[in-house]
Amino acid sequence: MFSHLKSLVSLLVIVVGITASSTSESLEYLTAKNLTSDYCYARSYAEVADVVKRCTHICIENFEVPAGVTLQLNLQKHSVLLIEGTISFGVAHWDGPLMYITGEFIQVIGGTNHLIHGRGEQYWDGNGGAAGVTKPERVMSINAKRGSFKNINIKNCPMFCVSIIGTDLTFSGFNIDNKDGFKGGLAKNTDAMGFVYSDNILIENSNIVNQDDCINIMASSNAVIRNVHCWGSHGLSFSSGLSNTDENNDIHNVTFKDCSIGGSLNGIHILTMPSGGRGKISQITYRNINIIDVTQRAIEFRQDYLRNGQPGNNIRIDDLTLDNIYGTVTGRSAVGVYINCGDGSCSNWNWRDVRITGAKNKDTCNFHPNGYSC
Known part of the structure; x- marks a missing residue:
């Protein structure tokens, strides 16, 4: 995977740009810290x-959370939480x-x-959540309304990295580093950022290296993901049909x-589960997406x-726009x-400037979008 040096160099140029941006944005951290002398330190x-009970301006700094317990940050309304040093977690199979x-x-x-260090290297065993040792399923679980999360560094997630439920939330400058998990192919199910039952979500200006979905969206509405750059993952993804309750799909x-x-x-990726309840995926746009050396399918929409x-x-998939999607695939x-759609469940797909090179095999499509010849 990393032998594609030219592609990796191209991606690293992007990553360097993000890192520089994140470093400059740390001024926001310093500004927040200097607004008041009344920060409470843990x-x-x-x-x-x-500290969380008493204060609305909080700094957590450089400690290890005991094994088998959750770092609970039930913040008061209008709180500011600053993170300094390394926050790590004792190892326990839970x-x-x-x-x-x-x-x-x-x-x-x-x-x-x-740094928020999940110590995934102590858990990875070549199995995901369904087998092997029990692993903490999430490093950071968020359930919030009207807030922002900025310049967050996470390393070595045992499984999922960031799980989100909420409304009116911004996530900017996330740097998720799971590259150690490629050694021996040991890390699995390390989805980077996913949200469900959420509305009005923005994820931007972030760099992700992981071994499963880069961004995964379920049962949500009104979201923008922009200037996010991923390496080694399974895709910029949607998942539906996982619930037997129709409105939750x-x-x-x-x-x-x-x-x-x-x-x-994979690159662009929509999965629906036939065994689930009914639902609809609608008004979806992918625009200006660069796909580099994908090993299986650059663009995959499957309802099986x-x-x-x-x-x-x-699950119906309606009003799907792809605009300026370009790049390469590699591998036999x-x-x-x-595209593998159910009978009559895909409609109104409009594609423009979709250009993927390097495929040794022909496209497979049982539904044909407007503007693209499979």
Whole structure:
């Protein structure tokens, strides 16, 4: 995967740009810190509960969370949380999450040299959540309203990195580094950022290296993902049909733009599960997406998840726009475009300037978008 040096260099140019941006944005951290002298510091796990209860301006700094417990940050309304130093977690074989943040009108800001270390290297065993040792399922679990999370550095997630439920939230300058997990192919199910039951979400200006979905969206509406750059993942993804309750499968009005994804299994990726309830994925846009050396399918829309070759029509995919999607696939079995829709469940797909090179095999399409010849 990393032998594609030219592609990797191209991606690193992007990454350097993001890192420089994140470093300059750390001025926001310093500005927040200097607004008041009344910050309450927690320099050990034992101090956190009291500080969070008493204060709305909080700094957590450089400590380890004991094994088998969650770092609970139930923030008061209008709180500002600053993160300094390394926050790490003792190793225990449990479900997690390692860190839980909730609140309303909150700001969470990372300092220039901070790190949230999930210690995934102590758990990875070549298996995901369904086998092997029990792993904490999430490093950071968020349930919040009207807030922002900026310049957050996360390393070595045992499984999922960031799980989001909320409304009116911005995530900017996330740097998720799971590259150690490529050694021996040990890390699995390390989805980077995903959200569900959410509305009005912005994810931007972020750099992600992981081994599963880079961004995954479920049962949500009104979101923009922009200037996010991924390496080694499974895709810029949507998942639906996972719930038997119909209203919990709808996804509406989501845009990916100005993103890149490289060295990954898939690039653009929508999965629906035929065994689930009914639902609709609608008004979806991918614009200006650079796909670099994808090993399986650059663009994949399949309605046969876990029932290979037997697509269902319980989830409709309507109003799907692809505009200026370009890049390469590599490998003997790689294809540019794969579409497997259920009977009558795909409609109003409009594609423009979709250009994927390097495929040894022809596209596979049982539905044909406007503007693209499969």
